[in-house]
Each structure stands twice: as C-alpha cells, then as structure tokens.
Amino acid sequence: MSIITYRDALNHALREEMQRDDRVFLMGEEVAVYQGAYKVSKGLLQEFGEMRVVDTPITELGFAGVGVGAAMAGLRPVIEFMTWNFALLAIDQVVNAAAKMLYMSGGQYPMPMVFRGPNGAALQLSAQHSQAWESWLAHIPGLKVIAPGTPYDAKGLLKAAIRDDNPVVVLEGEMLYNTKGEVPDDDYTIPIGKAEVKREGDHCSIITHGKSVLIALQVADALAKEGIRVEVVDLRTVRPMDVDAITASVRKTNRAVVLEEGWEICGIGAQVVDYIQRHCFDDLDAPVLRVHQEDVPMPYAKNLERAAKPDVAKTVAAIKQVMYLPTA
Amino acid sequence: MAKKKTEPRAEPTFGATDAPTRASLLHSMLLQRRFEERCAEAYALGKIGGFCHLYIGQEACGTGAISVLREDDYVITTYRDHGQALARGIPARAIMAELFGRSDGCARGKGGSMHLFDRNTNFLGGHGIVGGHVPIATGVGFAIKYRGTDQVILCFMGESVVNTGAFHEALNMASLWKLPVVFIIENNRYGMGTALERASSIHDIYQRGAAYDMPRAQVDGQDVLSVRASVAEAVHRARTESLPTLLEVRTYRFMGHSMSDAVSGTYRSKQELEEYMKRDPINVLRAHMEGQGEIDDAGMTKLDEEVKAIVQDAWDFADASPEPALESLWEDVLVETTT
Ligand SMILES: Cc1ncc(C[n+]2csc(CCOP(=O)(O)OP(=O)(O)O)c2C)c(N)n1
Ligand SMILES: [Mg+2]
Numbered sequence: 001m002s003i004i005t006y007r008d009a010l011n012h013a014l015r016e017e018m019q020r021d022d023r024v025f026l027m028g029e030e031v032a033v034y035q036g037a038y039k040v041s042k043g044l045l046q047e048f049g050e051m052r053v054v055d056t057p058i059t060e061l062g063f064a065g066v067g068v069g070a071a072m073a074g075l076r077p078v079i080e081f082m083t084w085n086f087a088l089l090a091i092d093q094v095v096n097a098a099a100k101m102l103y104m105s106g107g108q109y110p111m112p113m114v115f116r117g118p119n120g121a122a123l124q125l126s127a128q129h130s131q132a133w134e135s136w137l138a139h140i141p142g143l144k145v146i147a148p149g150t151p152y153d154a155k156g157l158l159k160a161a162i163r164d165d166n167p168v169v170v171l172e173g174e175m176l177y178n179t180k181g182e183v184p185d186d187d188y189t190i191p192i193g194k195a196e197v198k199r200e201g202d203h204c205s206i207i208t209h210g211k212s213v214l215i216a217l218q219v220a221d222a223l224a225k226e227g228i229r230v231e232v233v234d235l236r237t238v239r240p241m242d243v244d245a246i247t248a249s250v251r252k253t254n255r256a257v258v259l260e261e262g263w264e265i266c267g268i269g270a271q272v273v274d275y276i277q278r279h280c281f282d283d284l285d286a287p288v289l290r291v292h293q294e295d296v297p298m299p300y301a302k303n304l305e306r307a308a309k310p311d312v313a314k315t316v317a318a319i320k321q322v323m324y325l326p327t328a
Numbered sequence: 329m330a331k332k333k334t335e336p337r338a339e340p341t342f343g344a345t346d347a348p349t350r351a352s353l354l355h356s357m358l359l360q361r362r363f364e365e366r367c368a369e370a371y372a373l374g375k376i377g378g379f380c381h382l383y384i385g386q387e388a389c390g391t392g393a394i395s396v397l398r399e400d401d402y403v404i405t406t407y408r409d410h411g412q413a414l415a416r417g418i419p420a421r422a423i424m425a426e427l428f429g430r431s432d433g434c435a436r437g438k439g440g441s442m443h444l445f446d447r448n449t450n451f452l453g454g455h456g457i458v459g460g461h462v463p464i465a466t467g468v469g470f471a472i473k474y475r476g477t478d479q480v481i482l483c484f485m486g487e488s489v490v491n492t493g494a495f496h497e498a499l500n501m502a503s504l505w506k507l508p509v510v511f512i513i514e515n516n517r518y519g520m521g522t523a524l525e526r527a528s529s530i531h532d533i534y535q536r537g538a539a540y541d542m543p544r545a546q547v548d549g550q551d552v553l554s555v556r557a558s559v560a561e562a563v564h565r566a567r568t569e570s571l572p573t574l575l576e577v578r579t580y581r582f583m584g585h586s587m588s589d590a591v592s593g594t595y596r597s598k599q600e601l602e603e604y605m606k607r608d609p610i611n612v613l614r615a616h617m618e619g620q621g622e623i624d625d626a627g628m629t630k631l632d633e634e635v636k637a638i639v640q641d642a643w644d645f646a647d648a649s650p651e652p653a654l655e656s657l658w659e660d661v662l663v664e665t666t667t
Contacts, residue, residue, distance in 0.1 A: 025474065051474055057504070062463045062497025069467020072452055073402070075474060077467075092494075096457050097464060105445035105453060106436030107660040141661050164665045192665075 001184055007177040009151035010040045013158035014078065016187065018048055021076060024162055027054040027063055028080030028117075037082045038118060038177050064090035064115065068097045071113040071167075078162060081117035084133045084171065090115075091136075098167040099142030114161045116170035119147070120211055120261040121298055123175070124305060130298035132262035134210070137169045138239040138271070144192050145239040147171040149213030151181040153236055156190030164192060173211040193237045195245035201229035204319050205249040207272050208259040209235040212310065216259055219315045230319065238268050246272060247279045254285040255322045259315055264292045286322040291315045343396055343560030345553060347622050353395060353552050354617065357387040357610050359635040360411040363420060366639050367410065367427060371587045375647070376427045379456075380441045383411030385582030388609035389514045391415045392555030393482055393577075396563050402450040402481035404465050407442035408514075409454030412484060418446045420642035430649035437652040438660065452481075458519075459492030461485070462511070466498040469507030473570060480508045480566040482559070487576075488519030490533050499574065503540040508566035510559060511574045514549065516581045521595035534576035542574050549579030550607040553616065580604040 004012070018024045025048075030037045032045040032055040045053040056063040060081065067077035081087040087094065094115055101109045121130035138145045144166055148154040154172065161168035198213060199220045206216040213234045220230040233249045235241060250256050256276060258269035269290040276288055294308045320327045345353070364384050370376045383390070390412035394403060397416075405412050413423050418434050426433025427441050434446045442456045452468065455461035465483035472479045489495050490513060502509045513533060517524055525531055537544030543565060547558040555577055562573035582605055584591050592598045617623045623631075 057497075057500060059497040059501065061494055062466070062501055065460070065463020065494065065498065066467035066470055066501060069404075069452075069464035069469070070471040070474070071467075072464065073468045073471035075471045092457055092460055093463065096460060097455075101453070102663060103660045104435060104439045104443040105447075105660075106433070106438045107663075108435070108445050108447040109452070110663045144662070160665075165663045166665065 001182045003180050004151055004183050005177065006151045006154050006179050006181070007038065007040055009155035009183050010158055010172065011042055013155045013162070014041065014044060015047065017159055017162040018044070018052060023074065023076045024078060025052040025054065025075060026078045026080060027056060027067060029056055029058055029082050031055060031080050038174065040177070041080070060086050060090035061093060064093035065097065067113050067115070068093055068101070068111065071111045072101065072109050076112045076162065078114045078116060081115065083129065083174070084117055084119040085129050085131055087115065087117065087133070094137070094143070094167070094169070095140055099140045103142060110165045111167040112165045114168050114170055116158070117172060118174040118177070119171035120173055121309060124300055124302065125298070126300040127297035132260070132293070134171055134238050135262055135267045138268060143167055143169055143239060144237065145169045145171065146192055146237045147210035148236060149176065149210050149234055151179065151183050153190060153196070155183050156188050157192065157236065160189040160192050163189065168192065171210060176211055179214070190236070193240045193242060195233055195235045195237070195242035197231060197245070197249065198234045199230065199232040201231035202253055203229045204255040204257065204323055205231045205233055205253045206257050206259055206315065206319070207233045207235065207246055207249070209238055209268070210261065212259045212261055215310065215312055215315060218312045219319065222312060222316060223319060228319070228323070241271065241275070243275050243279065246275055250276055250280040251283045254283050256288045257291060257315060257318045257322060258288060259291045259310060261310065262293060264290065264295055267292055286324065289318040289322055291318050342564060343553070343557035345556065347620070349395070350613065350617055350622060353391055353556070354610070354613050354623070355631060355635065356391045356415050357552065357613065358631060359420070359638060360387045360391070360414050361610060362632070362635045362639045363414060363642070364410055366643060368587070370427065370643070376441065377429065378440050378442070379407065380427070380587045381408040381585065382583045383408055385604070385608070386514055386516060386549065386579045387411050388552035388555055388612070389512065389549045389577045389579050390484065392552040393484070393512055393559040395556050396560040397482065398479070400450065401479050402452055402468050403484070404452040404461050404468065404481060405454055405484040406458070406461065406486060407454050407456045408486070409444045410441070413444045413446070413451060416446070416449045416451050418444065418449055418451055420638050421645040422446070424642035424646035425649045428646040428649070429651065430646055431652045431656070432645070432649040436656065458486070459489045459494035462489060462495050462498040465509050465511070466502045466507060469502055469509035469572070470505065472508050473505070478567050480510060480563050482510050482512060484512050484514060486519060487513050487515040487517070487524050487533055488522070488527060489513065490536055491527055499537070499540045499542060499572070502572040503542045506570050507572055508570050509572045510562040510566055511572065512559070513574070513576045514579055515576050516579050518581070518585070518595065520585045520589070521593060523595065532576070534574055537574035542572055544574040546576045546578065549577035550609045550612050552609060552613050
C-alpha cells in the first residue's frame with residue numbers, strides 16, 4: 001500500500017495497462033508533450049513514445065471518432081477529454097458510434113475503448129466549465145459509466161475499464177485529482193457495476209457516487225457526533241447500477257437521501273429513487289429526498305457558486321428531514 | 329468529363345484491366361443494379377422497411393474503387409451502402425436478408441439497409457449520421473499505421489459530407505499524421521434536395537484537399553475504369569507511402585434520395601435526370617467492352633440472366649430466413665468483458 005493522489009492513481013493505471021497490452025494507447029489534447037492538462041499522463045510520452053501517447057489538434061469530434069475507428073480495427077484506445085464539457089462536441093461519436101456499433105453490426109464489432117476526463121464543477125469556472133454529465137451518458141444502452149471517488153477506486157476501475165471490451169466512460173473530477181488515499185502497489189482491478197459501502201450505518205443511507213462521496217463521508221462524520229449513524233453507499237458505477245447494493249442498504253436503514261453533483265431533472269438520483277420505490281416500497285419510513293445542484297447554470301461569484309452546489313449542510317438537512325428530526 | 333489532376337500521374341498503368349477483370353466489373357455492376365431494382369420492389373411490398381437509399385446510377389464508383397483492394401483492406405461508407413457491400417463481396421443473400429430484417433442478415437437483422445456490416449470482408453459499416461464515419465476511417469488508418477501493416481481503408485461519402493465539421497477534423501488528422509486513408513466523395517450533385525452549389529462555397533470540391541495539403545483529384549464516376557485507375561493510384565500511395573488522398577468522383581443518382589423521394593422531385597428536372605441517364609455506368613463499360621469485342625448482345629443477355637438468378641436466390645433466401653429470435657433483442661448491447 002502507498003498513499004498516493006487520485007491523479008497518480010490514474011497515471012499508474014494507464015502506465016500499467018499500457019505496459020500490459022501494447023494495443024492500449026492514450027489520445028487527446030495536451031496528453032503528450034504538455035504531460036496532460038491535469039498531468040494525469042505525466043511521463044507516459046517518455047515511456048511509450050508518440051505513437052502511443054498522441055497529442056491531437058483541438059478536434060473532439062474527430063479524435064473521438066479516431067478512437068472508434070482504431071477500436072474497430074483491433075486497438076484499445078483511451079480517449080482523454082480535457083474535460084467532459086468539451087466532450088459535447090464529440091457526443092455523436094460516443095452515442096451514435098461507440099455505443100451502437102456492437103448492436104447495429106449484429107455483434108461483429110465490439111468497442112474496447114475508454115472515454116475519460118474530469119467531470120463536474122471545480123471552483124469558479126462558471127457555466128460552461130462546471131457540469132456533471134453522468135445522467136446524459138448513463139442514459140445510453142451500450143455504454144458503461146464509472147465515477148470513482150477515491151484513488152483506490154480510480155486506479156482499480158480505470159484498469160478494469162481499459163480491459164473491458166465495451167466502451168467505458170470514466171468520469172473523474174478536477175477537485176479529486178489532488179486528493180490522497182491508500183492504493184495497493186500490486187495489480188488489481190475493481191469490477192465495474194459494483195457499489196461499495198464506504199461507511200456502515202443503520203439510521204439512514206446516502207446513495208452517491210464520484211466526488212460527492214467525499215461530501216457524504218463528511219456528512220457521516222458530522223452526524224456521527226450527534227449519534228446519527230449514516231450509511232454511505234458509493235455506487236462507483238452509474239451504469240450498470242448496483243441495484244442490489246442500494247436495496248440492501250435501504251432495507252437496513254429504511255431511509256435514504258440521494259446525493260449527486262448534477263442537476264435534478266432526470267438526474268442519476270431520479271433513477272436511484274425509482275429503484276428504491278420498486279424494490280423497497282414496504283421498507284421505507286420516509287420519502288426519499290435528493291440533494292443536487294440547484295436547477296441553474298453554474299454562476300461565477302463565490303457565494304452564488306456555493307449556493308448552487310450540493311454540500312454538507314444541504315445533505316445534513318435532507319437526512320434530518322427523512323429522519324423527522326428538527327433541522328437547524 | 330475532363331480529368332483534372334494536381335500532379336501528373338507517376339505511373340499511368342495504375343488499375344489497368346484485362347478482359348476478365350472488365351467482365352467481373354460488369355458482372356458486379358449489373359448485379360448491384362438488378363439487386364436494387366428488386367429492393368425497390370420489396371420495399372413496395374413492405375418486405376423492406378425504414379429508410380432505404382438506392383445506389384442506382386452510382387455503381388461505377390464503389391465497383392471501380394473496391395476492385396483494387398486486397399482482402400485485408402477496409403471499407404467504410406454511408407447509409408447508401410448496398411452496392412458497395414455487394415462489390416466488396418458480402419453475399420447477396422446476407423444483404424437481402426438484412427434488408428428483410430431476418431436472422432441470416434449480415435448484421436443479424438439489427439442494422440438494416442443503412443447499417444450493413446461484415447467482419448469477413450472488413451466492411452466496417454454503413455453509417456447513418458452524415459459525416460460521422462469519416463473520423464472513424466481516420467481511426468482505422470491510425471490503427472494500420474500503429475500496427476505497422478500496409479493495409480488501406482476506403483472511406484466513401486456523399487458530397488454533402490464536405491460541409492460537416494467531422495470531415496474537416498478527420499481529413500486534417502489523416503494528413504497531419506500521414507494515414508493510409510482514401511477518402512472518396514461520391515458527388516452525385518445533391519444531398520437530398522439540396523444541390524451542391526446551394527450548400528458548398530466551392531464547387532470543385534476535390535479542391536478542399538488543398539486545405540489539408542492532401543493529394544487530390546476529380547474523377548469521372550460514370551466510367552468504372554477511370555474510377556479504378558484513380559483509386560488504384562491513391563491506394564498505391566496509401567500502401568507504399570502511408571499518405572491519404574481525396575478523390576471527388578462525379579456521378580449522379582438515377583433514383584430519388586430514398587424510397588420516399590420521387591425520382592426527379594422538386595429540386596431537379598426530369599430533363600436533367602434524362603441527360604445524366606444517358607451515361608449509365610453499366611452502358612459506359614459495356615460500350616467499351618463491345619469495342620474490344622469482349623461482349624455482345626447475347627453475352628449481355630446471358631449475364632443479365634445470371635445476375636437475376638443470384639438476386640432471385642437472395643430474395644428467396646431472405647424470405648425463408650427466420651425473423652430474429654426475440655431473445656436477440658437483448659443480445660449485443662454489451663459483450664462479456666475479458667478483464
Ligand atoms: C448529421 C445528419 N444530418 C442530417 C441527416 C439527414 N440526411 C440523410 S442523408 C442526407 C443527405 C446527404 O447527402 P450526401 O452526403 O450528398 O449523400 P447522398 O445521399 O447524396 O448519397 C441528409 C441531410 C443525417 N443523416 N445526418
Ligand atoms: Mg449527394
């Protein structure tokens with residue numbers, strides 16, 4: 001075990017998988033000479049050369065399509081988007097090409113590829129650079145969508161994503177890259193589609209994923225001081241979603257709050273709530289509440305941005321509400 | 329039509345044909361023609377559904393181009409893909425069964441007319457998003473270079489594609505990285521009802537290659553031998569020098585855009601259509617072969633009977649092929665992972 005950053009965990013995953021399989025290559029803007037806009041690909045150009053660590057022009061649609069073509073011809077591309085906001089220009093390739101190719105070819109062309117990059121808000125980047133896209137991507141059959149919240153999960157899930165023969169979307173977080181955690185030194189993968197209980201508790205479940213896991217753990221710490229035992233279920237993968245893990249937790253706690261970075265309408269939380277009402281109807285002691293970004297584009301001003309984002313206070317309040325406790 | 333070249337052809341013998349090769353080109357084009365005439369019939373009978381775009385009038389483009397490929401080369405194209413699929417050697421039975429939505433189709437009934445795929449012949453699909461497959465072709469070119477093999481990929485597209493961002497992005501990278509991709513624009517003068525002149529700022533669209541410093545040429549798309557020669561040269565360049573080429577193949581579609589579009593429509597005159605139909609690509613090759621004494625009326629009749637029999641067999645096969653099993657609805661969304 002070593003304590004490393006989320007950034008290094010991703011870097012190690014890339015390095016190890018590129019060493020393991022020479023069909024794996026990394027392509028995107030600034031991944032090579034610049035060493036990555038967020039330095040995730042640091043040192044890879046030096047180790048693997050320019051054919052396997054490829055700087056592209058600013059051409060998201062184009063290089064996402066290059067990844068699709070390379071996958072059709074037998075390579076295993078890792079396509080980096082500088083952030084997922086820019087991936088909107090490439091969404092045709094993700095949705096209409098990568099996600100459909102296997103199906104519309106009647107099973108002839110699998111798409112062993114990864115689309116990855118930071119997702120969600122950082123700090124004061126305002127409307128166009130602060131968006132969480134998981135519900136858009138998770139909507140699409142043919143994709144797998146992972147959103148690791150810790151260095152351990154980031155490394156194990158990215159390695160699994162690269163070895164997967166399906167197109168896997170990896171949602172990282174700019175605010176996560178510097179976070180640290182324990183990561184095994186030896187080779188390991190984490191199965192895609194498996195949630196993890198990050199904190200056990202029996203009073204209320206928080207179901208969450210990605211960067212919001214950190215908020216959920218802070219919430220659990222804060223409420224523990226008041227004697228409230230919160231269970232934190234980290235989905236880790238939003239498609240396919242681990243319905244069993246959600247169900248098991250809610251059956252235990254009988255109460256749930258769903259926390260996510262993205263917007264409310266048709267969000268990931270809406271899907272989680274649907275699973276809960278279908279599978280845990282008789283187990284619930286209160287309606288399930290959701291915590292998410294306010295239903296506005298992200299503002300710039302510090303105070304407004306803070307008000308727009310989901311946070312510890314909003315989540316604590318939601319938990320107290322589902323527990324019918326007085327809120328401050 | 330005058331052939332314009334940005335550079336003189338290095339070796340004029342590219343794509344030279346002998347009598348058997350010409351006979352096989354004629355066979356392929358006639359098969360495509362008869363096949364698609366029956367497609368129109370099947371569509372009217374409700375055996376084929378959805379969007380269905382016929383290639384009639386354009387057969388020389390795909391036939392000439394694909395005729396120079398090796399088995400391990402790749403082809404990728406648009407939704408107007410029946411002719412190229414046949415030219416590439418996907419069995420007529422498997423194509424017709426796909427069009428009928430049957431389990432023996434080349435995409436097991438999951439793709440339909442616009443999405444013919446065949447791994448056996450490296451036929452990487454008909455694609456339905458205008459421009460979307462062009463970056464994919466660049467990606468296949470990248471994979472070829474990555475592996476260090478000497479295959480090439482032909483990427484067919486309609487002339488409307490040159491106005492998309494995907495086209496620009498894909499050609500820029502193909503040239504920047506020197507990838508073995510031959511981009512073939514089938515300029516049939518219209519994108520649905522929009523004439524090229526109403527959509528593109530330049531009309532000799534092969535000149536778009538100048539923006540990418542890419543070898544380029546304009547080719548008579550009604551003459552299969554010209555197409556073959558130009559594509560052979562481009563394929564040679566791709567194979568030996570790993571360089572892309574942009575070819576504008578001037579052609580014309582004799583049918584409507586799709587089955588829902590009238591043959592001449594509101595956007596072109598009957599007179600224009602009739603004018604272009606005088607240069608039917610099948611007749612152009614036939615006339616050439618007659619001049620060489622390689623075929624006569626009797627030979628043509630015999631050939632016609634032969635291809636019609638193939639098409640009838642394909643129809644019967646497709647008709648008898650079962651509908652896909654309902655369980656297959658859930659198959660091929662994802663593959664079992666190899667982690
Ligand atoms: C991105 C996109 N926009 C619009 C369409 C609808 N559409 C299908 S074919 C077509 C015309 C394309 O013309 P062209 O590229 O010249 O090919 P042709 O049909 O003439 O072979 C249009 C507008 C589409 N499929 N994809
Ligand atoms: Mg056209």
